[in-house]
Amino acid sequence: MTAVQVPTIKLLIDGQFVESKTEQWRDVINPATQEVLAKVPFATAEEIHAAVASAKKAFKTWRKTPIGARARIFLKYQQLIRENMAELAALLTAEQGKTLADAEGDVFRGLEVVEHAAAIGNLQLGELANNVANGVDTYTLLQPLGVCAGITPFNFPAMIPLWMFPMAIVTGNTFVLKPSEQDPMVTMRLVELAVEAGIPAGVLNVIHGGPDAVNGICDHQDIKAVSFVGSTHVGTHVYNRSSLAGKRVQCMMGAKNHGVVMPDANKEQTLNAIAGAAFGAAGQRCMALPVIVLVGEAQSWLPELVAKAKTLKVNAGCQAGTDVGPVISKQALARISDLIESGASQGAQMDLDGRNPSVPGFEQGNFVGPTIFSGVNTSMRIYQEEIFGPVLCVMQADTLEQAIELINANPNGNGTAIFTRSGATARRFQEEIDVGQVGINVPIPVPVPMFSFTGSRASKLGDLGPYGKQVVQFYTQTKTVTARWFDEDEAVGALNTTISLK
Numbered sequence: 057m058t059a060v061q062v063p064t065i066k067l068l069i070d071g072q073f074v075e076s077k078t079e080q081w082r083d084v085i086n087p088a089t090q091e092v093l094a095k096v097p098f099a100t101a102e103e104i105h106a107a108v109a110s111a112k113k114a115f116k117t118w119r120k121t122p123i124g125a126r127a128r129i130f131l132k133y134q135q136l137i138r139e140n141m142a143e144l145a146a147l148l149t150a151e152q153g154k155t156l157a158d159a160e161g162d163v164f165r166g167l168e169v170v171e172h173a174a175a176i177g178n179l180q181l182g183e184l185a186n187n188v189a190n191g192v193d194t195y196t197l198l199q200p201l202g203v204c205a206g207i208t209p210f211n212f213p214a215m216i217p218l219w220m221f222p223m224a225i226v227t228g229n230t231f232v233l234k235p236s237e238q239d240p241m242v243t244m245r246l247v248e249l250a251v252e253a254g255i256p257a258g259v260l261n262v263i264h265g266g267p268d269a270v271n272g273i274c275d276h277q278d279i280k281a282v283s284f285v286g287s288t289h290v291g292t293h294v295y296n297r298s299s300l301a302g303k304r305v306q307c308m309m310g311a312k313n314h315g316v317v318m319p320d321a322n323k324e325q326t327l328n329a330i331a332g333a334a335f336g337a338a339g340q341r342c343m344a345l346p347v348i349v350l351v352g353e354a355q356s357w358l359p360e361l362v363a364k365a366k367t368l369k370v371n372a373g374c375q376a377g378t379d380v381g382p383v384i385s386k387q388a389l390a391r392i393s394d395l396i397e398s399g400a401s402q403g404a405q406m407d408l409d410g411r412n413p414s415v416p417g418f419e420q421g422n423f424v425g426p427t428i429f430s431g432v433n434t435s436m437r438i439y440q441e442e443i444f445g446p447v448l449c450v451m452q453a454d455t456l457e458q459a460i461e462l463i464n465a466n467p468n469g470n471g472t473a474i475f476t477r478s479g480a481t482a483r484r485f486q487e488e489i490d491v492g493q494v495g496i497n498v499p500i501p502v503p504v505p506m507f508s509f510t511g512s513r514a515s516k517l518g519d520l521g522p523y524g525k526q527v528v529q530f531y532t533q534t535k536t537v538t539a540r541w542f543d544e545d546e547a548v549g550a551l552n553t554t555i556s557l558k
């Protein structure tokens with residue numbers, strides 16, 4: 057298993073990029089060609105322990121590093137990411153499959169969090185109340201927790217690691233990252249740049265692997281907080297792990313996002329937005345729109361939507377003009393194909409069948425083109441399961457109320473969008489919908505870094521979200537200090553704080 061003609065992905069332990077001693081390796085595969093790009097190790101228990109031990113040791117000094125010194129590392133880091141953008145995007149496209157434009161977007165949305173981390177001087181601030189009693193002040197300190205860990209999914213291998221370790225580290229913590237084993241290469245390039253930017257040895261560590269590595273991290277007694285992004289079943293498993301009881305845990309999980317199309321919406325803009333949000337990145341976004349609800353007269357727009365979807369070009373992500381790249385793996389393709397089959401057999405109307413597209417030059421790729429079902433109901437598997445491919449379910453409602461009821465009854469609450477020209481309709485939707493991210497004529501409303509990513513119901517566990525203000529709370533412990541100072545001549549009345557001495 058360990059015979060390696062291709063590069064091996066390294067672990068990062070105590071500032072050194074090291075070869076794993078494991079016997080267990082997995083291929084990192086280009087989803088457009090099946091070329092083996094690298095081999096990724098499944099780290100041993102000793103290696104996981106060494107990574108945590110290194111982070112624990114580094115915390116002793118890193119937590120006291122001046123806030124300006126921490127901020128400057130991330131200023132340098134954002135510059136290095138910008139300078140290496142083209143290389144990062146190409147690496148990401150090769151191992152993940154998305155188009156080069158989407159890959160740059162993936163890196164860019166992470167870069168924005170790094171820029172935000174560089175502003176930590178304005179974020180990690182306590183409060184102070186002067187004279188809460190005579191001569192007494194009360195103030196808060198936001199102190200780092202210790203060793204924190206992050207576990208990331210395959211679909212945003214640049215952005216999601218960058219949601220995690222920059223904010224954890226800049227607030228004074230040390231970190232152990234476990235990237236997706238399906239596409240760890242761009243993550244590791246970003247980690248190399250972070251080390252180049254000046255993150256000291258032990259402050260950032262990386263181990264690789266699958267479920268055993270995740271469990272090993274969660275069960276380690278020195279881990280103080282875990283940030284997880286991935287599917288609902290794994291996130292729920294992490295959140296409920298008994299070893300994490302009483303610790304900080306945030307799990308951002310699966311989705312089934314609905315877009316609501318009102319008949320007064322700008323038709324051309326709306327149909328373009330839906331085609332991009334349903335089929336872009338091959339539907340492998342947690343914020344994709346895999347369900348749309350056409351309300352009233354908007355139900356007649358279906359043929360135009362189908363026509364638009366037919367114009368999208370399915371091809372390898374590295375090819376110019378590609379709209380829909382391959383999905384991540386043969387297993388993912390088989391699962392998506394099975395779900396498409398179930399839609400047809402459960403009675404949905406297949407308006408567009410994207411299976412087995414012809415992609416000359418990339419015959420081995422994991423391709424499935426835009427697929428549209430109408431007449432979908434809530435008992436069908438294509439509605440109930442997260443397909444995570446370019447498959448759109450079209451549903452109908454007579455009124456906005458019906459659409460809201462449908463969405464709020466779905467177990468997931470990650471993202472949603474409404475398309476309308478009516479401010480009153482949009483505001484009503486915003487108030488009544490129980491979903492974390494709400495777009496108003498914005499199909500994929502991922503918050504910018506001064507806000508936090510969130511989620512409702514089954515899409516999120518834990519109170520605080522990644523990045524933004526909430527993550528400063530997540531990665532710090534508030535300490536409240538009540539202080540009184542005496543001058544030399546203030547012996548009288550020391551036992552009675554209600555006596556004013558001056």
Ligand code: NAD
Pocket residue numbers: 207208209210211212234235236237265266267268270271285286287288290291293308309310311341342442444470509511515
């Ligand atoms: P996944 O849950 O399979 O994997 C996520 C991480 O968990 C990986 O690092 C993986 O190694 C690990 N893992 C996998 N199986 C495990 C197990 N049995 N026990 C312990 N750890 C395990 O997710 P994925 O397929 O990589 O990513 C796609 C999923 O992530 C989708 O459900 C998508 O909606 C979700 N996602 C959510 C958000 C969000 O912010 N809500 C963002 C991106 C992706």
